[in-house]
C-alpha cells in the first residue's frame with residue numbers, strides 16, 4: 684500500500700534511525716489477522732474454548748496495533764473506530780467463551796468478520 688510506505692518513510696526521517704513504534708499494517712500483517720480469524724471461526728464451531736481464548740486475545744492485540752497505526756496516521760477516524768470495535772468484540776468473545784456461551788460468541792465472531800469487511804471497503808485499495 685503506497686500510502687503506508689510513504690508514511691513509514693516519513694516517520695523514519697523524523698525519528699532519525701529509530702524504528703517507528705507501531706507496526707505497519709501491510710498485507711503480511713493482514714494475512715496473519717486473516718489466518719487467526721479463520722482459526723477462531725472453526726474453533727468456535729468446535730467449541731474449543733482454550734484455542735478460542737488464545738486466538739481472540741491474539742486478535743485483540745493485533746487490533747490494538749492497527750488502532751495505534753491509524754491514530755498516528757491521522758484522518759482515519761473510521762479505521763480507528765473499527766479497530767476499537769474489533770478489539771471490544773474480541774474481548775467479549777473471551778468473556779463469553781470463559782462463561783461457556785458459545786452461541787453468543789459465534790454471533791460476535793460474525794460481527795467481527797463484518798467489521799473486517801467494513802474497514803476494507805473504506806481503506807483497502809485493491
Ligand code: HEC
Pocket residue numbers: 684687708709710711713714716717718720749762763765766769795796798799800802803806807808
Ligand atoms: C481498521 C481497518 C481494518 C480492519 C478492521 C481489518 N482490516 Fe484487513 N486490511 C486493511 C487494509 C488497509 C488492508 C490492505 C493492506 C495492504 O495491502 O497494504 C487489508 C488487507 C487485508 C487482507 C489482504 C492481505 C493481502 O494478502 O493482500 C486480508 C486477507 C485481510 N485484510 C483480512 C482481515 C480480517 C480477517 C480482518 C478482521 C478479523 C481484517 N482484515 C480487519 C484494513 C483492515
